Amino acid sequence: xxxxxxxxxxxxxxxxxxxxxxxxxxxxxxxxxxxxxxxxxxxxxxxxxxxxxxxxxxxxxxxxxxxxxxxxxxxxxxxxxxxxxxxxxxxx
Numbered sequence: 001x002x003x004x005x006x007x008x009x010x011x012x013x014x015x016x017x018x019x020x021x022x023x024x025x026x027x028x029x030x031x032x033x034x035x036x037x038x039x040x041x042x043x044x045x046x047x048x049x050x051x052x053x054x055x056x057x058x059x060x061x062x063x064x065x066x067x068x069x070x071x072x073x074x075x076x077x078x079x080x081x082x083x084x085x086x087x088x089x090x091x092x
Contacts (some may be wrong), residue, residue, distance in 0.1 A: 002040040011091050069092075 001009075007017050008015035021043065024030040034066055035042030045053060 001044075002035050002042040004042065069080065 003014065003017065003021070007014050010017070021030070024043075025032070028042045029047055029052065031046050033042050033044045034040065035044075035087070071079065
């Protein structure tokens with residue numbers, strides 16, 4: 001993913017992202033890598049970063065199931081819609 005794409009996705013300017021990117025680089029969780037046909041500055045997860053992401057994703061799935069497991073399908077959908085709307089409002 002290019003650094004600009006990451007900034008857009010997170011809604012942060014590059015100058016705010018750079019210190020965070022630097023910490024990830026120092027911890028060997030990401031590496032800099034040119035991306036796309038234009039070879040834009042980008043980032044990719046290292047093997048260590050991939051392992052940590054997978055562990056976090058697994059834990060997140062368990063948390064979601066614990067929190068939402070008792071909700072019916074319609075209730076889950078409604079909650080999801082409300083959270084999406086809330087997140088969109090936070091981005092304004």
